[in-house]
Amino acid sequence: MPLVLIEHSGGQVDELSQQALALARGFATGEPVNALLVGPEAQDAAAALGAQGVATAYVAEHDGLDSYAPLAWARSLAELAERTSASSVIAAGSERGNEVLGHLGAITGLPLAANCIAAEPGEPATVTRVRWGGSLLEEARLHGAVKLLTVQPHAVEATPADQPGAGAVESFAPSLGEADLAIRVLERQATDTGGVSLSDAKVVISGGRGTGSAEGFAPIEELATLLSGAVGCSRAVTIAGWRPHTDQVGQTGTKIAPDIYIACGISGATQHMAGCKGAKRILAINSDPEASIMQNADYAVIGDLHEVVPAIAAEVRKARGA
Amino acid sequence: MNILVCAKRVPMTGGRIVLTADEQAIETRHLGFTISPHEECGVEEAVRLIEQHGGETTVLTLGPPEAEEQLRDAMALGIDRAILLQVDNEWEPQATAAAIIEAIEAERAAGTEYDLIIFGNESADAGNYQVGIRVAHALERPIVTGVKGVTVTDGKLRAEQEVPSGRDVYEVPLPAVVTVKEGLNLPRYPSVPGRLRAKRKPLDTKTPTAGEPGLEKVRLVLPAGDGKQTQVLGEGPSAAPAVLEILKQAGVV
Numbered sequence: 318m319p320l321v322l323i324e325h326s327g328g329q330v331d332e333l334s335q336q337a338l339a340l341a342r343g344f345a346t347g348e349p350v351n352a353l354l355v356g357p358e359a360q361d362a363a364a365a366l367g368a369q370g371v372a373t374a375y376v377a378e379h380d381g382l383d384s385y386a387p388l389a390w391a392r393s394l395a396e397l398a399e400r401t402s403a404s405s406v407i408a409a410g411s412e413r414g415n416e417v418l419g420h421l422g423a424i425t426g427l428p429l430a431a432n433c434i435a436a437e438p439g440e441p442a443t444v445t446r447v448r449w450g451g452s453l454l455e456e457a458r459l460h461g462a463v464k465l466l467t468v469q470p471h472a473v474e475a476t477p478a479d480q481p482g483a484g485a486v487e488s489f490a491p492s493l494g495e496a497d498l499a500i501r502v503l504e505r506q507a508t509d510t511g512g513v514s515l516s517d518a519k520v521v522i523s524g525g526r527g528t529g530s531a532e533g534f535a536p537i538e539e540l541a542t543l544l545s546g547a548v549g550c551s552r553a554v555t556i557a558g559w560r561p562h563t564d565q566v567g568q569t570g571t572k573i574a575p576d577i578y579i580a581c582g583i584s585g586a587t588q589h590m591a592g593c594k595g596a597k598r599i600l601a602i603n604s605d606p607e608a609s610i611m612q613n614a615d616y617a618v619i620g621d622l623h624e625v626v627p628a629i630a631a632e633v634r635k636a637r638g639a
Numbered sequence: 640m641n642i643l644v645c646a647k648r649v650p651m652t653g654g655r656i657v658l659t660a661d662e663q664a665i666e667t668r669h670l671g672f673t674i675s676p677h678e679e680c681g682v683e684e685a686v687r688l689i690e691q692h693g694g695e696t697t698v699l700t701l702g703p704p705e706a707e708e709q710l711r712d713a714m715a716l717g718i719d720r721a722i723l724l725q726v727d728n729e730w731e732p733q734a735t736a737a738a739i740i741e742a743i744e745a746e747r748a749a750g751t752e753y754d755l756i757i758f759g760n761e762s763a764d765a766g767n768y769q770v771g772i773r774v775a776h777a778l779e780r781p782i783v784t785g786v787k788g789v790t791v792t793d794g795k796l797r798a799e800q801e802v803p804s805g806r807d808v809y810e811v812p813l814p815a816v817v818t819v820k821e822g823l824n825l826p827r828y829p830s831v832p833g834r835l836r837a838k839r840k841p842l843d844t845k846t847p848t849a850g851e852p853g854l855e856k857v858r859l860v861l862p863a864g865d866g867k868q869t870q871v872l873g874e875g876p877s878a879a880p881a882v883l884e885i886l887k888q889a890g891v892v
């Protein structure tokens with residue numbers, strides 16, 4: 318039966334882990350699914366897993382596991398997988414999920430398929446996984462006595478289980494040595510995030526090379542403030558030093574999921590589009606009607622962003638009677 | 640100190656990906672090539688660390704003969720020498736890791752021990768999220784992944800990861816392995832003298848030992864749903880009222 322690594326916070330199971338569970342249930346074809354939870358408040362999160370089809374949720378208990386320690390998490394998974402004769406170990410394709418399963422693959426020598434959107438059991442298993450941050454898919458055969466895979470975020474729906482599981486919660490004391498805990502978070506430095514964060518914003522307005530300069534972002538910033546949105550940018554902008562990398566949308570930047578994404582002076586390279594696949598609507602403003610973003614957006618305005626963006630801001634003000 | 644950076648040659652795909660007829664690869668006839676932005680930051684960090692602490696840097700790639708271009712690019716930025724593990728096709732992640740481990744062991748036998756090995760957090764194309772971790776385990780070295788801050792002092796490596804509410808800090812003894820992300824630094828541009836020097840820097844070509852694939856690519860597929868019906872709202876500032884309607888529909892005005 319599959320063993321799923323569950324990430325959680327504030328006593329709630331993370332959405333990405335629920336998606337991983339949904340894929341795991343399909344992969345299990347009727348067999349029950351077990352889960353491992355690590356870290357503070359794991360007990361609370363574990364209690365809700367029966368409804369998601371989990372037979373037994375194991376809660377790791379160890380003094381060294383209070384802060385995140387990827388190798389120790391992987392050792393715990395390895396031990397539990399052996400004890401429960403797991404046929405597969407599955408995690409969310411989150412930063413931690415991919416890191417911990419990477420360690421598990423290295424410890425066990427088993428192959429790992431990262432960021433799958435579908436998986437069929439078998440010898441070998443068949444998986445469909447993402448490449449290029451989601452711009453391309455790969456169908457692959459996954460070998461190994463135990464199948465290791467992670468689940469691409471937001472690709473599988475986190476449906477409730479047709480059949481609830483037994484929902485037992487058991488504590489599990491992994492045998493961890495000093496060396497296993499050598500890689501762990503020593504401290505968290507809080508950064509003060511003034512304003513709306515890019516990944517959570519309902520409105521994101523980005524500028525690309527078409528802005529021409531750092532100063533060229535002034536109308537974009539103004540519109541973002543008016544709409545209580547966040548400012549984003551393309552990589553052409555960050556490598557020119559016009560905006561910090563924390564503003565970059567894309568495969569190697571931030572993935573966004575706003576109600577509307579307004580991309581100004583951005584050509585629409587696949588690596589940029591990989592970051593805004595979660596947007597409900599995309600509006601492109603570009604002076605070139607042939608730019609590839611003009612084929613990948615829902616709406617387009619052909620024109621100079623330096624004229625169009627201020628005109629939109631004026632229209633919004635007018636509508637608000639200001 | 641000695642630093643090794645691993646980087647993979649990938650096509651610059653532009654606005655649309657086209658596959659070869661056998662669906663095994665991206666059609667690259669009209670494309671340029673590069674390495675992942677993560678790996679570019681890895682190259683830059685290696686050069687900066689050596690500027691600070693002294694020592695030697697090596698760049699390694701497993702790829703086709705043409706990947707010499709990416710190795711020379713890295714050397715133009717200040718990397719001292721290069722290793723090309725020459726293969727015909729893309730290798731799966733476990734085999735790639737095994738080939739890199741084999742190369743590092745050969746380097747050790749020849750007298751070069753790396754204090755720090757830098758990988759990208761994930762390769763640009765395959766995104767397997769594992770080659771660096773597998774190499775670290777084989778060498779029995781600590782690894783910190785997804786790093787956006789690196790400091791080396793007194794044989795220790797302090798590494799910072801960006802998390803939603805701030806930064807998580809790790810500290811591990813050297814020798815160590817890190818996988819890095821774009822944003823770690825702002826890479827420099829190559830200079831003309833740098834490019835000229837790069838042509839003469841040493842490049843070793845080797846043939847790695849192949850293994851059994853654990854993750855076997857069957858074929859590539861383009862995702863459905865790309866190529867939307869785009870509605871053109873208008874041209875220039877006169878399109879603003881139509882944009883307002885869309886903003887209202889989206890519930891943001």
Ligand SMILES: Cc1cc2nc3c(=O)[nH]c(=O)nc-3n(C[C@H](O)[C@H](O)[C@H](O)COP(=O)(O)OP(=O)(O)OC[C@H]3O[C@@H](n4cnc5c(N)ncnc54)[C@H](O)[C@@H]3O)c2cc1C
Pocket residue numbers: 524525526527528550551552553554565566567568569570571581582583584585586587588589592602603604605608620621622623650651652653673674675676763
């Ligand atoms: C592995 C890899 C990862 C990458 N990751 C990312 C990533 O995370 N994010 C990212 O953005 N890119 C990423 N890139 C880079 C990406 O391939 C493109 O190079 C980049 O997105 C281009 O930025 P741009 O659209 O701003 O610039 P360009 O492609 O130069 O486009 C500029 C656009 O502005 C338009 N324009 C010019 N002037 C005006 C004007 N006055 N008004 C309106 N329109 C105007 C032009 O018509 C053009 O379409 C990555 C590349 C690789 C290889």
Ligand SMILES: Nc1ncnc2c1ncn2[C@@H]1O[C@H](COP(=O)(O)O)[C@@H](O)[C@H]1O
Pocket residue numbers: 645646647648675677678699700701702732735757758759760761762763765766767768769770771
């Ligand atoms: N063919 C390759 N040549 C050199 N380095 C590689 C290769 N494949 C992967 N790597 C390194 O391993 C990292 C992670 O790759 P991956 O596990 O495929 O996501 C990359 O960012 C590179 O640093």
